[in-house]
Amino acid sequence: MVTPNPNSEQQVIIERNHEAKIVRRVVMIFLLIFTFTSVGVVYGAYSYIKGSLEPLNPESESTIAVSIPIGSSSTAIARILEENELIKDARIFKFYVKFKNESGFQAGEYALSQSMNLQEIIDILKTGKVIREVKFRLTIPEGLSIPKFAKDVASKTDYTEEEILEKLHDAEYLLSLIEKYEVLDDGILHPNIISPLEGYLHPLTYDFYVENPTIEDIIEKMLVKTDQIYAMYKPTLEEKGLSFHDVLTLASIIERESRLEDDRYKVSSVFHNRIKIGMALQSDVTIMYVDDSIGTIPTFEDTLIDSPYNTYKYPGIPVGPIANPSITAIDAAINPFDMEDLFFYARPNGEVLYSETYAEHLKVKETYEHEWHELDNEE
Secondary structure (H helix, E strand, C coil): CCCCCHHHHHHHHHHHHHHHHHHHHHHHHHHHHHHHHHHHHHHHHHHHHHHHHCCCCCCCCCCEEEEECCCCCHHHHHHHHHHCCCCCCHHHHHHHHHHHCCCCCCCEEEEECCCCCHHHHHHHHHHCCCCCCCCEEEECCCCCCHHHHHHHHHHHCCCCHHHHHHHHCCHHHHHHHHHHCCCCCHHHHCCCCCCCCCCCCCCCEEEECCCCCCHHHHHHHHHHHHHHHHHHHHHHHHHHCCCHHHHHHHHHHHHHHCCCHHHHHHHHHHHHHHHHCCCCCCCHHHHHHHCCCCCCCCCCCHHHCCCCCCCCCCCCCCCCCCCCCCHHHHHHHHCCCCCCCCEEEECCCCCEEEECCHHHHHHHHHHHHHHHHHHHHHC
């Protein structure tokens, strides 16, 4: 029998109490550090947000000219303001606008200052008090190809179609644009592309503050808008692994094939379904782009045209856009409806009919094809 040593037991108890105190101290220190760190993070976030709402430079007496294009979203406006160093963080601007339910921003040229806080800038953008009077306004319809665009601009300005087309195909000028705008790259100079900037001149109404803007002014005003659209969709494009050039190309076909908003998303679905299974798009408007003498109903011989734009002969997305698509067509190309159809048939009245099988499509075509022949005879 071993007799316990009272001194030994007492020593163990003392050591255990000491360890417990150490553990409690460590826990207390950890909690204090965590609490102060959390408070620091919260305070830091609060300070950053508060600073983002205040003027960047309260002492500034100068103004910065800012152009807000027609149709600009709050995201686009936030980016413009941040790029011009009028706000600290575009994200804070977007959150603030959403939180305050601010809307009704007006397009135009503004004189803003770093001495203005976020709310003051918002109030000015809502009033539409621009710093310069609009001298010339140019409205570009949706779906125009470059030749028709040149004709349209020539009819509204002092420039000839030839002058406009020459500038749009000037290699040196195109290279300077590629350097200037993120949305453009060397792909637009592909030798098989008919018009390098086809699809990139966004259709919209543009205001100019001189009576006779240059051809370059007109082109670059439109490219600024396309650049903004690209920036808006860039995260989605990267997530889906899509090329914006391909999106513009598909959107331009969708634009020409459909009139109504819903139909654009449905037609996009048909095209996406075909692309997934390696089936040719077989879009009439693509061969009409190559040969504008083709009537409303292409012949079998027309579908044999040897061109990288011919979606009867070559599967997949063509080499480039065939027109300048609307924002709706661009969105439809990126976000098609979820449908199973592989065919669609557009009637002259704008109605579009969809079919899952070729047999169903043939029945629709036989029912309504006479309408196109009658339309051709009237013309």
